[in-house]
Amino acid sequence: MISLTQKAKYALKALVFLAKEYENGPVLITKVAESEGISRKFLELILLELKNNGVLQSKKGRGGGYWLARPPEDIYLGHIIRIFEGALAPLPCASKRYYRRCEECADEATCEVRAVMLEVKSATLRVLDTTSLRDTLHLGKPLALVDA
Amino acid sequence: MISLTQKAKYALKALVFLAKEYENGPVLITKVAESEGISRKFLELILLELKNNGVLQSKKGRGGGYWLARPPEDIYLGHIIRIFEGALAPLPCASKRYYRRCEECADEATCEVRAVMLEVKSATLRVLDTTSLRDTLHLGKPLALVDA
DNA sequence: CATAAATCTATAGAAATGCTAGACAAAAGG
DNA sequence: CCTTTTGTCTAGCATTTCTATAGATTTATG
Numbered sequence: 001m002i003s004l005t006q007k008a009k010y011a012l013k014a015l016v017f018l019a020k021e022y023e024n025g026p027v028l029i030t031k032v033a034e035s036e037g038i039s040r041k042f043l044e045l046i047l048l049e050l051k052n053n054g055v056l057q058s059k060k061g062r063g064g065g066y067w068l069a070r071p072p073e074d075i076y077l078g079h080i081i082r083i084f085e086g087a088l089a090p091l092p093c094a095s096k097r098y099y100r101r102c103e104e105c106a107d108e109a110t111c112e113v114r115a116v117m118l119e120v121k122s123a124t125l126r127v128l129d130t131t132s133l134r135d136t137l138h139l140g141k142p143l144a145l146v147d148a
Numbered sequence: 149m150i151s152l153t154q155k156a157k158y159a160l161k162a163l164v165f166l167a168k169e170y171e172n173g174p175v176l177i178t179k180v181a182e183s184e185g186i187s188r189k190f191l192e193l194i195l196l197e198l199k200n201n202g203v204l205q206s207k208k209g210r211g212g213g214y215w216l217a218r219p220p221e222d223i224y225l226g227h228i229i230r231i232f233e234g235a236l237a238p239l240p241c242a243s244k245r246y247y248r249r250c251e252e253c254a255d256e257a258t259c260e261v262r263a264v265m266l267e268v269k270s271a272t273l274r275v276l277d278t279t280s281l282r283d284t285l286h287l288g289k290p291l292a293l294v295d296a
Numbered sequence: 297c298a299t300a301a302a303t304c305t306a307t308a309g310a311a312a313t314g315c316t317a318g319a320c321a322a323a324a325g326g
Numbered sequence: 327c328c329t330t331t332t333g334t335c336t337a338g339c340a341t342t343t344c345t346a347t348a349g350a351t352t353t354a355t356g
Binding site for chain 1: 185238250251253268271279284
């Protein structure tokens with residue numbers, strides 16, 4: 001478990017980059033790719049998927065490029081990761097949006113493993129669904145509240 | 149992300165079962181398999197791996213079977229999951245025991261994505277490294293402290 | 297029209313995952 | 327001993343997922 005795919009990682013890196021450039025209009029895919037060290041062609045797929053999910057907007061031709069569809073403070077990491085990974089819960093039976101029953105499970109309501117995974121999920125969401133792209137830009141003292 | 153493999157899930161289920169049987173001596177693999185709805189052959193691999201990692205003990209021949217090598221309160225879920233999944237952090241660059249650098253990353257120290265994933269990891273560990281097999285047996289009000 | 301840029305489709309290699317089959321080893325009972 | 331019971335180990339395979347790559351297409355600008 002508990003590993004982000006390259007795709008999701010690249011998506012996050014690209015979005016952080018675009019968040020920094022938010023005021024500057026369209027950004028070329030090539031620029032993002034070079035700055036973040038990502039294969040240009042692979043990044044295309046990723047930005048496209050983000051666009052189809054309403055996270056990015058784009059314009060073709062000269063002066064074109066990609067930009068955030070909403071301000072960085074309105075884009076949460078949980079949303080992004082769900083686009084590429086689906087559920088954030090460690091088990092489908094612990095997920096709300098992507099719920100799926102475990103075939104072998106006799107009684108979900110008393111399943112100890114599920115109970116713990118609900119806690120893990122809850123802890124994960126408490127970070128990912130409260131951290132926006134803008135929040136990630138404050139390094140130094142980032143997310144100190146989570147450890148408080 | 150953040151999805152347990154079947155193997156890890158089965159391991160946890162088997163261990164919870166063995167925790168309940170802790171006082172009763174060796175338990176047959178077949179009994180665990182049937183009770184938890186797991187393929188017997190697949191479960192063999194899993195219990196073996198747990199044994200090789202010192203979590204279980206076993207005895208061959210008549211009256212044989214598997215049992216927990218330590219009392220349920222001394223076996224933490226984080227330990228189990230690491231056996232099957234490796235790192236608990238969402239990215240290798242955020243893991244202590246399984247650290248690996250991201251090839252494309254220009255500067256890990258200022259990487260915003262890594263910073264957030266350190267938080268996610270920390271939140272995950274706070275659950276998995278403080279919950280023992282014994283803790284999982286108290287359903288009803290399980291782990292209430294985590295949400296407090 | 298020429299050029300720059302995003303868009304879309306298809307596909308393919310590599311790795312991980314989930315599982316099965318079958319031979320082997322050891323312990324206990326008779 | 328010999329048989330039965332039970333865990334141990336190795337190999338392999340089918341499927342899926344991941345990570346790209348290639349190439350053709352569409353749209354906008356000047």
